[in-house]
Each structure stands twice: as C-alpha cells, then as structure tokens.
Amino acid sequence: MPVGILGVRVQPGDVLADRYELGAHLGKGGMGEVWQSNDLTLRRAVAVKVLLESGIDQEMMERFRREARVGARLQHPGITVVHDFGQYEGQHFMVMELLEGTDLARHLKRHREGLPADKVKGLPVAEALDLVGQAAEALAAAHEQQVVHRDLKPANLFLLRTGRIKICDFGVARTVQATGPLTASGALIGTPPFMAPEQWRGSKDVGRPTDIYALGCVLYALLTGNPPFLPEKESLPALMVAHLEETPPPLRSVRDDVPPHVEQLVAAMLAKEPAMRPDAETVAERLHSPVTVAPPVKTPPPSHPVNKSQEPQPPGSGGSFELAWTGREPLHGFAEEVPAGTSSDVAELIPALWLISLGLVIVGVVELLSNALPEISTSHSQLGLGLLGGGGLFAVLAICCHLAAVYSRRLGQVPSARPGWALYVGPDYIMTTSSTGRREFTWDNIKEVTIRDLQDAVPYRFTALFVKPVRRDSAVTQAPAGWPVPKVWRANDIGHPVCVLGPMTHEQRTQLSQALANHGGARWSRD
Structure with missing residues (x-):
C-alpha cells in the first residue's frame, strides 16, 4: 500500500481536501504516484499526483510546486493541464487532467518493427514526424512563455487515444531568465540519452536550444528505435563523450526511407552548439510540411535496345511510395472552391x-x-x-x-483543425492511415485504381485516389482518408474514394503515378 511522507496511508476511497476521491492507482514516477480520481465538486474524472515519501527534501518539494505552477501557467492543447494544488494531512498533491493513452516510450516499444512493407525499427515515418511536430508546437508555446522543460524524452510525451501529443512532467523546468545552479547541489538535470552537450558540461546556459536537442534525440529514437547515442555498456562516461564530441550516424544510414530534409533537420537539432539549432516553431513548421517518405522510384535501364515503353510493367516491380499530410494545410492549396449546392438553392x-x-x-x-x-x-x-x-x-x-439551409451550410463547413492522414503504395497493397485507423487494399482485390475529382456536401472539390474492388466488402464503406467531414461512402460503379490527395509537388505526383503503374500494372487507369 502506498505510504505518504508522514506515514499516512493513501488508498482508494480517500478524499483529499474534501474534494478529490482517490480511485485506481495508475502508476509511480520519480517524484510521485498518480491516482485516477473523482472531483466531487465538478463531478469530473481527474488525475491526482501525490508526492512520494522517499528522498523527500526541500529541493524535491520545490520541483513539485514548480511543476504545478508551470502546468497551470501554460495553456496549450499539447501541454498537460494542472487544475489544483494542495495538501492532505501534510502530504502535497497536484490535480491534473486525466490522460487516456500511453507514453511514447511504451508506444515505441510496441511498434519497433514499423510498417510491414519496410521491416525497420521505429515508427512509420509519417507517424513519427506528426507526433514530434505536435510536440514541437507545444514546446514553442512553452518557450514563448519563457519556460524550458529540460527533460524531454519519450516517457514525458503522452500519446492520447485521439492521436494528440501532450508534454508532461515540468518538474525540472525553469524560466529562461533563471540563473544559478541547476539544482541546490549543482547536480545535472535530465535523462542521459537525451541530454544536450551544455547539460553534460553543467553549464548555466540551459535554455530553449536544450529542449530542441532533446526533441531531436526523441525523433531519432522514434525513427530508428534507439536514441542517437546508446553505447553497448550504456556507461555515463561513454554517453557524455558521445554527446560532447561525436556525431551520430546519419538517419538515412540507419533507415533509408527517411526523407533527406528530415535527416538534415535532425542533424541541425543535434548540433553541438546551441546557437546552431533551429527554434521549436521552425521544427514544427518543417515537420508539418507534406513529406515524401520513400526515395524516388528509379527504373533500371533496359538490358537490350527493345522498345517496351508501351508495354505495362508487371505488378510488384519498382519502389514503394508514401506521403503524409498533417491536416493543417490550407484548403486553397489543394482544393477548388465550388458554389454551394442544395443549401444555396433552399436559401x-x-x-x-x-x-x-x-x-x-x-x-x-x-x-x-x-x-x-x-x-x-x-x-x-x-x-x-x-x-x-x-x-x-x-x-x-x-x-x-432557413434551418435547413443553416444545417446544410454547417455540414459543408470544413473544420480548421483536421487530423492528419497518409497514403502508402507498395508491392502488396495500397494502405491509408487516418484518425479512423489503418486500411489496406490488396492488389489481388483491386480491379481498377484511378485518380478522380471528389466533391460531396462540402464547398470544395478535391482530388482523390479511387479503388474499384474486385469484391465489394465492408472495408470500403468508410470515408476516404483525409475527408474533412464525417461521411459514409459506399463503392459504386466508378469505385470507392480511399484517400484525398493533399498538396503535392510535381515530383511527388510523378512518383505516385510511377508507383501505381509499377505495382498496379494494368489496374492503374490514368483517366
């Protein structure tokens, strides 16, 4: 049974401050243990973090207070909200929003094999970039409020079931203007595999770039399965030398489907000199731009001078293609606005x-x-x-x-914040990933694949990838990935839209067409 700092037993059913009734014990961290609780006043589920007895001192108490103050001060969807702070029979506790999901450390551990198509360690590229891009946005908001986290790592990034990332545990955070030693004893702050060179040196100049370095280590870990420096013996001296002096292996030497500009961005985030690292806003912007994940498809030269340009290639030949969108791209960049239909007629x-x-x-x-x-x-x-x-x-x-026109217009409104989505075209199947999950369309069940215009119930006309299945089944009754409003689609004579094509460069469109031709063969229709 958990015990408090004064020997007070904290157990399910206890009511802290005559308001927070403790429920299930969720976990235990470095400073405290977390309980699922019920706010009896506002009748809502919350999480209550109670300060641990072990190693309690004034420094730990101050960290706990600081975490509460920072959490209450920072208001951003990507930062854990702190509701209250108090004492229960001399025992300090903090009340936070209840998060449902898992942290990135556990999420990465469950997904070390990545996509079936590439069999590499780490998360799918599109997912990793989206998660770290969200974290960078939240980090930019904290930096704008002059707050530096100082201990970013996968375990402190919480992935909600909705796909939203939350930055947690600001217990060792400090303000940019703060001076003096990092702790009362002058000990180092941070988690060794994610600590910046200035942290290893014990420098007082630990600021915003320190968080960028840690976030770069996180992105490296999500893409490869491990942080950039992880010696076999995992000794602290070896880690310190590596972070201070060594250059990590380039990302594409470990995982070749990482886009070159992402490799360059991570290298900049891991720069030894803090002044050479980009800021959080720049990181978020670059990670949220449309990304071609696979390298360009290269067609080998013919072994003899026979002209086969008119003959279709056999399915399954050539490279794969993957493209991810964040959902934050402006609609005018890839959709054509069209006059409203029924709503305007009724009006x-x-x-x-x-x-x-x-x-x-x-x-x-x-x-x-x-x-x-x-x-x-x-x-x-x-x-x-x-x-x-x-x-x-x-x-x-x-x-x-009037009510019908208003309702119709609301149906046609495209929300400004939309979940991201991704498209993968490989030798075995076409796969889409979106907020509704991952869907696969195997080539042996595809009769025809084409790109057509798509417009229904919204005042925009999109371009989408259509698949006509050989066998109609329940797998093609959902909205296409990237469709901005709730909608159930069913396959018809022209096929089923499976993915909205967001903004793409000419090179990306060419690569998509090549991948569809290479893997789809005669199934690919350019009409």
Missing part, C-alpha cells in the same frame, strides 16, 4: 416564402377588420382567418427552409 426560397406569408397575413387582417362593418358578411371573417392560417403556414415553411 433562395426563403425571401419568397416570407413575402407570401406577409402578404397573406396582411390580407387576412384586412378581411377581419372589414368584418366589423355591418354590410360585410361573416364569410369575410372566415376568409380572413383562412388567410391568416395560410400566412402562418408559409412562415413555418420559411423557418424550416
């Missing part, structure tokens, strides 16, 4: 309906008023009531049309 009826309604009401009122004259028969009164009823009916129709 045009509204003024006419209101005019008819108003006219009927006016005539009805006149008829009713004229009934007050003795020479007017009661039939006028009945006519007036009928006209008023008709005016009311047209008014109801106008209101219904």
Whole structure:
C-alpha cells in the first residue's frame, strides 16, 4: 500500500481536501504516484499526483510546486493541464487532467518493427514526424512563455487515444531568465540519452536550444528505435563523450526511407552548439510540411535496345511510395472552391416564402377588420382567418427552409483543425492511415485504381485516389482518408474514394503515378 511522507496511508476511497476521491492507482514516477480520481465538486474524472515519501527534501518539494505552477501557467492543447494544488494531512498533491493513452516510450516499444512493407525499427515515418511536430508546437508555446522543460524524452510525451501529443512532467523546468545552479547541489538535470552537450558540461546556459536537442534525440529514437547515442555498456562516461564530441550516424544510414530534409533537420537539432539549432516553431513548421517518405522510384535501364515503353510493367516491380499530410494545410492549396449546392438553392426560397406569408397575413387582417362593418358578411371573417392560417403556414415553411439551409451550410463547413492522414503504395497493397485507423487494399482485390475529382456536401472539390474492388466488402464503406467531414461512402460503379490527395509537388505526383503503374500494372487507369 502506498505510504505518504508522514506515514499516512493513501488508498482508494480517500478524499483529499474534501474534494478529490482517490480511485485506481495508475502508476509511480520519480517524484510521485498518480491516482485516477473523482472531483466531487465538478463531478469530473481527474488525475491526482501525490508526492512520494522517499528522498523527500526541500529541493524535491520545490520541483513539485514548480511543476504545478508551470502546468497551470501554460495553456496549450499539447501541454498537460494542472487544475489544483494542495495538501492532505501534510502530504502535497497536484490535480491534473486525466490522460487516456500511453507514453511514447511504451508506444515505441510496441511498434519497433514499423510498417510491414519496410521491416525497420521505429515508427512509420509519417507517424513519427506528426507526433514530434505536435510536440514541437507545444514546446514553442512553452518557450514563448519563457519556460524550458529540460527533460524531454519519450516517457514525458503522452500519446492520447485521439492521436494528440501532450508534454508532461515540468518538474525540472525553469524560466529562461533563471540563473544559478541547476539544482541546490549543482547536480545535472535530465535523462542521459537525451541530454544536450551544455547539460553534460553543467553549464548555466540551459535554455530553449536544450529542449530542441532533446526533441531531436526523441525523433531519432522514434525513427530508428534507439536514441542517437546508446553505447553497448550504456556507461555515463561513454554517453557524455558521445554527446560532447561525436556525431551520430546519419538517419538515412540507419533507415533509408527517411526523407533527406528530415535527416538534415535532425542533424541541425543535434548540433553541438546551441546557437546552431533551429527554434521549436521552425521544427514544427518543417515537420508539418507534406513529406515524401520513400526515395524516388528509379527504373533500371533496359538490358537490350527493345522498345517496351508501351508495354505495362508487371505488378510488384519498382519502389514503394508514401506521403503524409498533417491536416493543417490550407484548403486553397489543394482544393477548388465550388458554389454551394442544395443549401444555396433552399436559401433562395426563403425571401419568397416570407413575402407570401406577409402578404397573406396582411390580407387576412384586412378581411377581419372589414368584418366589423355591418354590410360585410361573416364569410369575410372566415376568409380572413383562412388567410391568416395560410400566412402562418408559409412562415413555418420559411423557418424550416432557413434551418435547413443553416444545417446544410454547417455540414459543408470544413473544420480548421483536421487530423492528419497518409497514403502508402507498395508491392502488396495500397494502405491509408487516418484518425479512423489503418486500411489496406490488396492488389489481388483491386480491379481498377484511378485518380478522380471528389466533391460531396462540402464547398470544395478535391482530388482523390479511387479503388474499384474486385469484391465489394465492408472495408470500403468508410470515408476516404483525409475527408474533412464525417461521411459514409459506399463503392459504386466508378469505385470507392480511399484517400484525398493533399498538396503535392510535381515530383511527388510523378512518383505516385510511377508507383501505381509499377505495382498496379494494368489496374492503374490514368483517366
């Protein structure tokens, strides 16, 4: 049973500060243990971190307070929110948002084999770039508030079930303006495989570039399965020498499907001199740009001068192709805005309906008023009531049309923040990855693949990859990867859209066409 700093037993059912009821014990870290809890006041699930008894001293207490202050100060979707801070019978605790998912250290451990197509260690390239790009955005927000984390590592980056990254554990964070030793004892701060050279030297100049170096180590680890420096004996002296003096193996020498510009970015992030490293905003921007993951497809020269340019290549020949989009690209960069359809047609009826309604009401009122004259028969009164009823009916129709137009416009609105997606074309299958999961379309179940325009319920026309399956099944009833609004699509005579094609360079489009031709053969239709 967990024990507090004063020997007070903390257990499920305890209510801290007459508000936070402890539930399941979630885990234990360097400074505290975390409990799933219930906020009895606001009736919401929260996480409560309780300071541990072991090794408690004034320095650890200050770190715990600092983590709470920093978490409450930084407001960003990529940073864990701190709700409250207090004491329970002398035991300090912190209340945070409850996160559901796993940290990147465990996520990487479960995915060391990567995609079936490449059989390399580490995460798929597109996923790794998206995760670190999100972390860089959150880090940029912290740096803007003059806060430096100082201990970024996969274990401190939490991956929610929604795909969102959260930076956790600001216990050793400090402000940019802070001076003095890193700790009261002058000990080093950080996790050795992810520590920057200035941390190893014990320099006081630990600032924003220190976090960039650590984030570069994280990206290197996500792509290759290991940090850039990990000696076999994992001795601290060897690690220190490596981080201070050695250059890590280039990314593409370890994993050849990493884009060259990503290799250059990571090398810049791991520069020995802090001034040579890019800032967090630049890292996020470069990681969130459209990325061709596979190297260009190269066609070997013919062994004899026979002209085969008109003959289709057999399926499965040539290299693979992968492209990832972040969901943050402006729509005008890859979509054509088109006039609204049904919503605008319905909207045009509204003024006419209101005019008819108003006219009927006016005539009805006149008829009713004229009934007050003795020479007017009661039939006028009945006519007036009928006209008023008709005016009311047209008014109801106008209101219904207005609501229909508003609802239709809402359906057509494209959210500004959209989840990212990716496309992979390989020798065995076409694969898409999006917020709804990963879908595979094997070549033996593809009758035809083509690129066509796609437009439905939104005021934009996209270009999408269509697949006509040999056998129609439930695998092709979902929205295509990258489609901006909820929608269920079903295969028809022209096939099923499986992936929206975001912004692409001419070279990327050429590579995609080559991959489809090489692996699809006669199935690839350029129409």
